[in-house]
Amino acid sequence: MGASYVTFGRMFRVIMSGSQPLNWPDVIKNWKHGIAAFFGQKTLFKTRPVIGLIHALVAWGFALYLAVNIIDVLYGFIPNFKFFPDSFIGDVYRLFVDIFSVLVLLGVFYFLVRRFLIKDSRLVTRDPVMLSEKAQKGMRFDSFLVGSFIILHIGSRFLSASFEIALSEPDQSQPAANLVAGLWSNMPTDTMHVMEHTTWWLALGLILAFLPYFPFSKHAHLFMGPLNIMAAVDRRSMAAIETIDFEDEDLEQFGASQLQHLPQTQLLDGYACIQCSRCQDACPAYDTGKELSPSAIEINKRYFLNENMTTLANGDVIDRALTEWMLTEEAAWSCTTCGYCVEVCPVGNEPMVDILRARQDLVMMESKFPQDAMETFEKIENYGNPWGLSPQDREKWMDGHDVPLMREKKNVDVLYWAGCSGAYDSRGREISQSVANIMNEAGVDYACLGNEETCTGDSARRIGNEYLFQTMAEQNKETFDQYDFKRIVTQCPHCFTTLKNDYAEMGIDLEVVHHSQFIDELIRDEKITPKPYVDEDVTFHDPCYLGRHNDEYDAPRNVLQSVLKDGNIREMEQSKSESFCCGAGGGNMWYEIKTGGRINQSRVDQAVETKANTVAAACNFCNIMLEDGVKTTGNEDSIKVLDIAEMVSNGLR
Amino acid sequence: MKIAVLIKQVPGSESTLPMNNSQDWIDEPSVTFVMNPPDNFALEEALLIREKMSEGEVVVVSMGPSRVQKVIREGLAKGADRAIHLEEDGQIEIDPLLIAQRFTDILKEENFDLILTGLQSDDTGMGQTGVLIGEMLGLPTATLAIETDVLDGQIRVKRELESGWFQWVQLPLPASISIQSGLNTPRYPSLKGIMGAKKKEIRTVPNSDLLSGEQAQSMDRIFVPTTSKKTEVIEGDADQVVERIVEILRSDIKVT
Numbered sequence: 001m002g003a004s005y006v007t008f009g010r011m012f013r014v015i016m017s018g019s020q021p022l023n024w025p026d027v028i029k030n031w032k033h034g035i036a037a038f039f040g041q042k043t044l045f046k047t048r049p050v051i052g053l054i055h056a057l058v059a060w061g062f063a064l065y066l067a068v069n070i071i072d073v074l075y076g077f078i079p080n081f082k083f084f085p086d087s088f089i090g091d092v093y094r095l096f097v098d099i100f101s102v103l104v105l106l107g108v109f110y111f112l113v114r115r116f117l118i119k120d121s122r123l124v125t126r127d128p129v130m131l132s133e134k135a136q137k138g139m140r141f142d143s144f145l146v147g148s149f150i151i152l153h154i155g156s157r158f159l160s161a162s163f164e165i166a167l168s169e170p171d172q173s174q175p176a177a178n179l180v181a182g183l184w185s186n187m188p189t190d191t192m193h194v195m196e197h198t199t200w201w202l203a204l205g206l207i208l209a210f211l212p213y214f215p216f217s218k219h220a221h222l223f224m225g226p227l228n229i230m231a232a233v234d235r236r237s238m239a240a241i242e243t244i245d246f247e248d249e250d251l252e253q254f255g256a257s258q259l260q261h262l263p264q265t266q267l268l269d270g271y272a273c274i275q276c277s278r279c280q281d282a283c284p285a286y287d288t289g290k291e292l293s294p295s296a297i298e299i300n301k302r303y304f305l306n307e308n309m310t311t312l313a314n315g316d317v318i319d320r321a322l323t324e325w326m327l328t329e330e331a332a333w334s335c336t337t338c339g340y341c342v343e344v345c346p347v348g349n350e351p352m353v354d355i356l357r358a359r360q361d362l363v364m365m366e367s368k369f370p371q372d373a374m375e376t377f378e379k380i381e382n383y384g385n386p387w388g389l390s391p392q393d394r395e396k397w398m399d400g401h402d403v404p405l406m407r408e409k410k411n412v413d414v415l416y417w418a419g420c421s422g423a424y425d426s427r428g429r430e431i432s433q434s435v436a437n438i439m440n441e442a443g444v445d446y447a448c449l450g451n452e453e454t455c456t457g458d459s460a461r462r463i464g465n466e467y468l469f470q471t472m473a474e475q476n477k478e479t480f481d482q483y484d485f486k487r488i489v490t491q492c493p494h495c496f497t498t499l500k501n502d503y504a505e506m507g508i509d510l511e512v513v514h515h516s517q518f519i520d521e522l523i524r525d526e527k528i529t530p531k532p533y534v535d536e537d538v539t540f541h542d543p544c545y546l547g548r549h550n551d552e553y554d555a556p557r558n559v560l561q562s563v564l565k566d567g568n569i570r571e572m573e574q575s576k577s578e579s580f581c582c583g584a585g586g587g588n589m590w591y592e593i594k595t596g597g598r599i600n601q602s603r604v605d606q607a608v609e610t611k612a613n614t615v616a617a618a619c620n621f622c623n624i625m626l627e628d629g630v631k632t633t634g635n636e637d638s639i640k641v642l643d644i645a646e647m648v649s650n651g652l653r
Numbered sequence: 654m655k656i657a658v659l660i661k662q663v664p665g666s667e668s669t670l671p672m673n674n675s676q677d678w679i680d681e682p683s684v685t686f687v688m689n690p691p692d693n694f695a696l697e698e699a700l701l702i703r704e705k706m707s708e709g710e711v712v713v714v715s716m717g718p719s720r721v722q723k724v725i726r727e728g729l730a731k732g733a734d735r736a737i738h739l740e741e742d743g744q745i746e747i748d749p750l751l752i753a754q755r756f757t758d759i760l761k762e763e764n765f766d767l768i769l770t771g772l773q774s775d776d777t778g779m780g781q782t783g784v785l786i787g788e789m790l791g792l793p794t795a796t797l798a799i800e801t802d803v804l805d806g807q808i809r810v811k812r813e814l815e816s817g818w819f820q821w822v823q824l825p826l827p828a829s830i831s832i833q834s835g836l837n838t839p840r841y842p843s844l845k846g847i848m849g850a851k852k853k854e855i856r857t858v859p860n861s862d863l864l865s866g867e868q869a870q871s872m873d874r875i876f877v878p879t880t881s882k883k884t885e886v887i888e889g890d891a892d893q894v895v896e897r898i899v900e901i902l903r904s905d906i907k908v909t
Contacts, residue, residue: 246848254844364844374841379667382687388667392683467844 003212011215011224011271013313014305019256020242020263027231034226039063043229043346047278047578054107058150061104062222065154068097072157072204091173098174101158105151112147115140122281128595129286129293130328135303139218139275146219149210157203163196216306221274225347228272231265232348236501237549238339241356243505244466255360255464259304260317262357269349270301279341279351284581285334289596292331294341294351300326301354322358332358333370334593337462337586338544343577359464372591373463380468384454384475385420386590395450397422397429403436404447406483414439414446414518415485417499419492420455421620427627428620434649435491435515441652442527446489452479458494461502463587470506477508487511489518491645493545493619494585500550514546515645516556516618523562530651532565539570539612540644541603541626542579543619553577556618559644563651570610580606582625589621604629608639618644654709654803656699657765659756659783660728661689662721663776677872678744688724691771695832697839699769700732702803710734712763716741716755722855729850730842736855737763739863746777748870753785755863761790767808768829772797780831787829795822796831 044052084090279294379388421428457472500512583599713728770783787794800811
C-alpha cells in the first residue's frame with residue numbers, strides 16, 4: 001500500500017512537470033463529473049456499445065468489490081463479525097456480490113479471450129505507426145496480469161463463499177455460490193475448511209500483492225480516467241486551444257518540442273488512457289493507412305512517463321524530442337483535426353491537442369513542415385488567401401449578382417463572410433452566389449466585405465502557425481471595427497469556428513452563425529419558403545468543424561428537409577458525431593500526405609453505399625474533396641455533390 | 654565571409670496587373686508586392702554558405718521606396734544578419750544600368766566577398782543587374798549558378814548552359830554570381846527569426862547619397878497584349894487534311 005502511495009505521489013509530480021499548471025481547486029470542484037463518469041459509464045457507449053456494457057458491469061463490480069474488500073477485512077479481523085447476518089440488507093448485499101462476481105468473471109474472461117485468442121485487430125496498432133517496443137510487449141503483459149489478477153481475486157473470493165456455504169447451509173441470497181457449493185459435496189470437511197480460508201486470504205492477499213504494480217499499469221485509469229474528466233479544459237470548441245502571447249518576452253518555446261512543453265492536462269491524458277484504441281478506430285488517417293494513430297500517442301506517452309518516472313518526478317528534463325518517441329513528424333502532418341479521437345475518448349483525452357502543440361513547435365521553432373504548407377503560409381501572408389490569388393479578385397464572384405458591399409452600406413444586420421474558398425474556388429463561388437440569392441430573396445439587411453475580406457487564419461492555426469493566425473485575426477479585427485453589424489454569417493465551417501471560437505480566445509468577440517443555421521432560421525421565420533422539389537434521395541455529409549467541433553447536426557438537416565419532395569435523407573454508415581472526415585481539415589487541403597489511401601475516397605464510398613443520388617455538403621472544403629473523390633472513384637454518374645445553400649437557392653427560383 | 658544578397662520587391666505573379674492612368678507603368682497601389690522569387694533562392698544560397706562555413710555575415714541589400722522594407726524584414730527573418738535599404742522613388746525598374754550604378758558605391762564600401770543576385774527579376778526580367786555590378790566593381794562574374802562550392806579564397810560554380818549542358822567554373826573571391834531558381838529550397842522563417850528580425854539593423858541610405866546617373870532607358874507605354882482567336886476549318890479528303898495539318902504544325906506552331 002505504501003509503495004502504491006509513493007508511486008501515485010510520483011505520478012502527480014510527473015504531471016506537474018508539464019506546462020500550463022492545472023488549477024487543482026477547479027479540478028476538485030468538478031468532482032461530480034468524475035463520479036458521473038465512473039458510475040454512468042456514458043462515454044463508453046458512444047462507440048462499441050456491447051463491449052461498453054461489459055466494461056460497465058466490470059466497473060460497477062469493481063466499485064462493489066471495493067466495499068466487499070473493506071467488509072471482508074472487518075470480517076477477517078473482528079471475531080464473529082458478519083455483515084447484517086439474516087437481514088434483508090445483508091441478503092441484498094450478498095445477492096449483489098454473488099451476481100456481480102459472476103458477471104465480472106465472465107466479463108474479464110471475455111476481455112482476455114478477445115485480446116489473446118480472438119486477437120481483435122482494434123487492440124493492436126499496425127505499421128508504419130511508431131509505437132514503442134516496450135509498449136508493444138508491455139501492453140500484452142499488462143493486460144494479462146491485470147486480467148489474471150481480477151479473475152484470481154474475484155474467483156478466490158467467490159470460491160471461498162462457495163466453501164462457506166458447503167460447510168454450513170445453502171444461502172438463497174447467493175444463487176451462483178450455492179450452485180458451485182454443490183461441487184464440493186464429496187470433499188472432506190477438513191479440506192473444505194482449508195480451502196475456504198486459503199481462497200479467502202488469497203483474495204485479500206492478492207490486492208496487497210497487486211497494489212504496488214497498480215499505478216504502473218494502464219489500470220490506473222480507474223482513478224486517472226475520472227480525474228482527467230474532472231480536469232478537462234473547458235474549450236469553446238475542440239481545436240480552439242489557448243492562444244500564445246507573443247508579446248511575452250519571457251516565452252522562448254512556442255508549441256511542444258519536448259514532454260515538459262505539453263500542458264499538464266495532456267500528461268494526465270497519458271495516465272488516464274486505458275489503451276482501448278477507440279480513437280485509433282475513429283481516426284481517418286489511421287483508417288486510410290497513414291502513420292498516425294491517436295492511441296499510439298497516448299500509449300507512447302504513458303510508457304515514456306513510466307520509464308522516466310523518477311527523473312521527471314524530480315523535476316528534471318529529458319532532452320528528447322516528441323517526434324522521436326511520441327509521434328513522427330509525418331504522423332503529426334497526417335492529422336485532419338477532425339476531432340473524432342477527442343469525441344470518442346471515454347476518459348476525455350485529447351490526442352489532437354498534442355498534435356496541434358507539436359505542429360506549433362515544428363512550424364514556429366524548427367521550420368520543419370511540408371513544402372506545400374510553406375507556400376500556403378506565403379500565399380496567406382502576401383495575398384490574404386491560401387490560394388494565392390489576387391486580393392483584387394475577391395469580389396469577382398459577385399459579378400452579375402446583386403451583392404451589397406460593406407464599404408458602401410457601413411451599417412447592416414448581417415455581415416456575410418464568403419471566405420476565401422467562397423471567393424476564389426469556382427464551385428465555392430457558386431455557393432456564395434446561392435447564399436447571396438437566399439439573402440436577397442429573404443430581404444436580409446446584409447453586406448459583404450468584398451476585397452476588404454482576408455483569410456481568417458484557420459489553416460495557419462491548425463497547421464501550427466499561430467503567429468500568422470494572430471496576424472490575420474488582428475487584421476480582420478481592424479476591418480470589423482470600421483463597420484457596424486450585428487452578426488456574421490459564413491458558409492465555411494472553418495471560417496465559422498475560427499471567427500466564433502478562435503477569435504474569442506484572442507478576445508475578439510463576434511456573433512457568428514453558420515449558413516445552415518441562418519437558412520434554417522429564415523425558413524422557420526418564413527422569410528423564405530423554398531419549394532420542395534427534390535425527388536431523389538439525399539445523404540448529408542457532416543463537416544467536422546460544424547458537427548463535432550460545434551455540435552450542430554440538426555440545422556443542415558432541417559434545411560435539406562425543406563427542399564425534399566419525394567426524396568428522403570439517407571444517413572451514411574458514419575454520420576453526425578461519428579461522421580468521417582473529408583480529408584481537408586487541419587490544413588490537409590493544402591499539402592498531400594502520400595502514405596496510405598485517400599480519405600475523401602473512403603468517404604465517397606460511404607456516400608455511394610447509401611444509394612442516394614446527391615451528397616449534400618455544408619462546407620466548401622468538403623465540397624471540393626467530395627467532388628474530387630466522386631471523380632477519382634469513378635462515381636460521377638451515380639452521385640453528385642451540392643451545398644445545402646445551392647439546393648435551397650434552386651428551390652426559390 | 655561577407656555575402657551581399659540583392660533583393661528586389663516585385664509585383665506578385667498572382668496579382669492582376671492594372672495599368673496606371675498615364676499607361677506608362679502598372680498601378681502600384683493596387684498591386685501586391687512580394688520578394689522577387691529568384692532572389693529568394695539567392696538568399697537561401699547565401700544562408701546555406703554561411704551555415705556550411707559556420708561563420709560570416711549575410712547582408713540583404715534592397716533598393717526601392719519604403720514598401721521594400723517588407724521584403725527586407727522577410728530576409729532578416731529568414732536569417733540575414735543585417736540589411737541596407739537604398740532609397741529610390743523613381744521609376745527606374747526599366748534601366749538596369751542605372752540601377753547597377755546606384756548600387757556600386759555602397760557595395761564597394763562594404764567590401765563584400767560575394768555578391769549574390771537572383772538571375773533576373775520577375776517584373777521586367779532584364780537579368781542584367783548582377784552582371785553589370787560585377788563589371789562595374791571589376792569582379793569576376795558568373796551567371797545562372799545551379800550549385801556553389803566555396804573553397805579557400807575561391808568559389809566553384811556550376812552554371813546552367815543550353816540544352817541540358819552544364820559548366821563548372823572556378824572564380825577567385827570576391828565575385829558576383831547570379832543564382833538560377835530551384836537550386837535549393839528556400840526556408841520559411843522561424844518565429845525566433847521573425848521576432849529577431851525586429852531587432853536587426855537596417856541601414857537606410859538616402860537617394861541623394863547614391864551615385865546619380867542619367868536614365869538611359871524609360872518606359873513609353875505599356876499595354877495588355879491583344880489576343881485573337883482564329884479558327885480554320887480544314888476541308889478536303891483525308892490526305893489534304895493531313896497535309897494541311899502538317900503544314901500548320903510546321904509553319905504556324907513550329908513543331909520541329
